[in-house]
Amino acid sequence: MGLPRLRAAPGLQRRRDRGGGLGLRRREGQRDPRGQEAGAPPAAAGLGRADLGACRLPGAAHRTGGAGPRDRPPAHHAGRHRGPRSAPLRGRDGGGGHDPAARARCRARGRHRPVPARLRQGQQPLVKAVPPAGVFITFEGGEGAGKSTQVARLARHLRERSGREVVSTREPGGSARAEEIREALLAGLAKPYGPFAEALLFTAARIDHLDRLIRPALRRGEIVLCDRFADSTRAYQGAAGGLDARTVRALERVAVGETRPDLTLILDLPPEAGLARARARAGEGAPDRFEAEALGFHARLRAGFRAIAEAEPDRCALIDAAHEPDAVEAEIRAVVEARLPSLFRNATESRHDAA
Ligand SMILES: Nc1ncnc2c1ncn2[C@@H]1O[C@H](COP(=O)(O)OP(=O)(O)O)[C@@H](O)[C@H]1O
Ligand SMILES: Cc1cn([C@H]2C[C@H](O)[C@@H](COP(=O)(O)OP(=O)(O)O)O2)c(=O)[nH]c1=O
Incomplete structure (x- = not known):
């Protein structure tokens, strides 16, 4: 089926006259979506609020529960640190889960991790701002x-x-x-x-x-x-x-x-x-x-x-x-x-x- 071409840039297209309708749909200051997104890899269909913010996890999103309103902190904080796959990273003894060899490797890694130069000089670590959940x-x-x-x-x-x-x-x-x-x-x-x-x-x-x-x-x-x-x-x-x-x-x-x-x-x-x-x-x-x-x-x-x-x-x-x-x-x-x-x-x- 042939799709007719649009006559104007769709991001700026005016709807049919709706008397108080949306009119120009793009918010002020927003760039042309084609320019803005050009070349950007399309997000995976499964990525949702769980991939918001500075820290990302690959794979499925981690939003849990039903479809109720999410008037709560970003879901990735809740999901990220739970579940069996992240359990080995949470051990009080420095990690490794129940495998003694793995625990030892984790402890060793912890002992020998070099202190970043900026911390040695008494500077604050750089913290990447996490936006609120959309x-x-x-x-x-x-x-x-x-x-x-x-x-x-x-x-x-x-x-x-x-x-x-x-x-x-x-x-x-x-x-x-x-x-x-x-x-x-x-x-x-x-x-x-x-x-x-x-x-x-x-x-x-x-x-x-x-x-x-x-x-x-x-x-x-x-x-x-x-x-x-x-x-x-x-x-x-x-x-x-x-x-x-x-x-x-x-x-x-x-x-x-x-x-x-x-x-x-x-x-x-x-x-x-x-x-x-x-x-x-x-x-x-x-x-x-x-x-x-x-x-x-x-x-x-x-x-x-x-x-x-x-x-x-x-x-x-x-x-x-x-x-x-x-x-x-x-x-x-x-x-x-x-x-x-x-x-x-x-x-x-x-x-x-x-x-
Ligand atoms: N509460 C309302 N009572 C009477 N007319 C309305 C009301 N809300 C919208 N309209 C008018 O009805 C028409 C359809 O409204 P619109 O917002 O375009 O509906 P939709 O987007 O749901 O199709 C428009 O002409 C609009 O001005
Ligand atoms: C999003 C969507 C819209 N539609 C229909 C509903 C509307 O008739 C039309 C969109 O036209 P539109 O003019 O945006 O709707 P409205 O007249 O209510 O403001 O497409 C579907 O049939 N399936 C869909 O998934």
């Missing part, structure tokens, strides 16, 4: 639920209140290649191939987006707000499109790995209301591939999103999107402050420290 927040829901509007509002609020960099992005899209795939998908080019092929393309776009934009930003300790993510594949291609849940989960595991959202805000709205908003937004423009689906599709979609919220209450919050934008914004702020209090606590502390 925070990944996704927005989900049906057409016209108000996601773009609320991403922009929350980004503004977090920039003012958290003292951290905030990156707003979207799916499908968010990176140059993913934006090309988006064009093809929303034009309906993959529709004749069925929901599995479409899910593969959404997944391909997601892999590039994660590697090029999301994971690097999280590694820098930034807050990433993403308008749609993997739950959209579950709901659109799965619940509404009929692709079986095991296939959807398998694709998600491969693409997302450990980079699961800390918090997912699911904007819930009857599909008739959402489609009316989307139509008003589009004006005379033709509906895209999914907006054009029958009402039954959108009803299954809503049920799919509600089921996700019910199945994963620690990660997800269902937001009543039928209210006025200000009321929806207030509900979202309340959820973010309750679930991710450290975002605001850290800013208060640093302001306090600076005073």
Whole structure:
């Protein structure tokens, strides 16, 4: 299938007019993702918050537990020093585990390790600063639920209140290649191939987006707000499109790995209301591939999103999107402050420290 080329640099592409939507998605001062990431080796799909910061472990990430909000210290601190493979390095007798010969070798290494010159001269060791764990927040829901509007509002609020960099992005899209795939998908080019092929393309776009934009930003300790993510594949291609849940989960595991959202805000709205908003937004423009689906599709979609919220209450919050934008914004702020209090606590502390 031939993918149409984009006319503008996708990182700077303006969305369709959304009246308060994301507009230019790239945060201020951010370099062109193609320039920024050019030549950089793509991150392994499994690398998540565990590979944040100065110290890295090869292989699988070390985030443990379920998909709940991670309002806690970086997971790599928890995972790194646990587990059988690191046990030999932790022995009180200087290492070596239960093997006496290995223990002796460790002791010997410890005795003869030369003291770095700078320490001998009484200088402090150089400590590499470890950024705070990045925070990944996704927005989900049906057409016209108000996601773009609320991403922009929350980004503004977090920039003012958290003292951290905030990156707003979207799916499908968010990176140059993913934006090309988006064009093809929303034009309906993959529709004749069925929901599995479409899910593969959404997944391909997601892999590039994660590697090029999301994971690097999280590694820098930034807050990433993403308008749609993997739950959209579950709901659109799965619940509404009929692709079986095991296939959807398998694709998600491969693409997302450990980079699961800390918090997912699911904007819930009857599909008739959402489609009316989307139509008003589009004006005379033709509906895209999914907006054009029958009402039954959108009803299954809503049920799919509600089921996700019910199945994963620690990660997800269902937001009543039928209210006025200000009321929806207030509900979202309340959820973010309750679930991710450290975002605001850290800013208060640093302001306090600076005073
Ligand atoms: N709470 C709301 N009530 C009424 N209209 C809204 C609300 N939130 C957004 N809108 C409007 O509805 C349209 C769709 O909103 P948008 O944020 O683009 O939704 P989505 O990104 O979920 O498709 C836009 O024209 C927007 O201005
Ligand atoms: C991320 C994703 C989006 N989609 C669909 C949902 C939307 O109809 C479309 C993205 O269009 P977009 O205009 O970004 O969504 P919205 O109109 O809600 O603001 O792609 C999927 O079907 N699967 C996915 O995995």
